[in-house]
């Protein structure tokens with residue numbers, strides 16, 4: 262709280278003072294927790310663009326300056342030096358792990374990766390054409406049945422430590438098995454001798470008679486993408502995780518809801534839509550400029566995928582890292598992707614166009630990530646599953662922060678009712 266600082270609001274000729282809350286990075290908010298009880302009014306903020314739903318010490322984001330930090334560490338430094346499991350630990354516990362902590366954690370995650378054999382029966386109930394995100398969300402919910410220890414309320418610290426390990430291990434295997442189901446391949450068990458990234462690629466791509474050998478550049482690309490996706494403060498899916506968890510439903514239910522929210526094309530699903538848009542431009546043969554015009558046309562629902570963001574008014578710092586990594590990956594693999602050329606032309610033209618300049622629309626994390634996933638041999642329908650896999654530690658950290666908070670209460674927004682006033686049926 263900002264000592265003694267208050268904001269005075271006059272409502273119906275009466276003055277009310279509300280305390281000002283100041284965060285560690287000096288951003289300020291007005292604490293209106295007593296607004297309704299004192300004044301009888303509620304706020305209306307469609308899309309929550311001006312609403313702080315919580316205080317949080319996990320991730321700091323400054324959209325005006327293009328800054329993103331996990332627990333104080335700049336995203337660029339983490340993407341340069343850390344492993345994904347180190348970042349997961351950092352998000353969950355608040356500090357970077359020591360050598361012995363990360364060694365023990367990595368081993369436990371690897372050991373926790375075996376799925377119950379019955380989980381794959383669930384896949385058979387899905388139509389073959391089902392989107393992998395549907396199966397991932399349902400599969401995560403199904404995991405609750407195999408881990409009853411974690412369903413009770415008031416988990417101890419030790420329970421939460423075990424839950425963290427369990428979810429990190431199980432979800433990687435689940436994601437890889439969904440890919441194998443979709444492409445008619447039998448599931449492969451995790452290889453406990455491999456790193457998290459190596460093991461994930463092994464479970465995706467190894468065959469019974471041929472073990473997948475991941476190149477250094479593909480491993481590096483996966484590491485960076487997972488880290489860049491690991492958290493993004495109170496975005497749509499994280500807010501869904503918190504909202505669901507706030508009713509004291511269990512962590513698996515919260516994560517399953519987070520995956521469902523991330524699936525949408527305005528959120529994580531944009532990585533798939535971005536590639537589909539580039540393919541459409543390529544196949545159309547009329548050139549990308551037509552699509553810039555379509556994106557600007559208010560009568561046309563078309564939007565430039567991978568562009569724009571609710572909070573960034575500058576280049577998304579994750580897009581900055583990804584763009585450089587994308588070029589490096591294609592060069593190291595000796596691949597040329599014509600979709601990358603289209604993406605670069607789109608970006609260059611949009612950034613010089615008054616429409617995008619005026620609205621401060623820049624490429625976001627999804628603009629180049631799909632081109633990297635494609636180069637790594639990951640099919641387009643799996644892109645958002647990969648985004649979800651990266652986001653799991655962030656969701657878990659937010660869920661933990663929420664259930665441990667002294668101000669914890671069920672999330673329950675108000676509304677301004679606009680329907681019929683009372684009327685009689687007879």
Ligand code: CMC
Pocket residue numbers: 493496526527528529531556557563564565566567568569570571572620622625626627
């Ligand atoms: N193409 C064309 N116009 C756009 C775009 C776009 N991609 N994004 C925003 N605008 C326009 C929008 O029409 C509005 O114009 P006007 O002021 O004339 O009405 C203005 O820019 C402000 O946009 P907004 O709709 O208020 O922005 P929002 O905060 O509600 O939506 C967004 C943010 C990300 C949903 C939106 O920018 C969008 O639809 N982008 C494309 C989808 C996408 O790439 N999503 C991934 C987001 S990053 C991954 C993640 O973390 O979710």
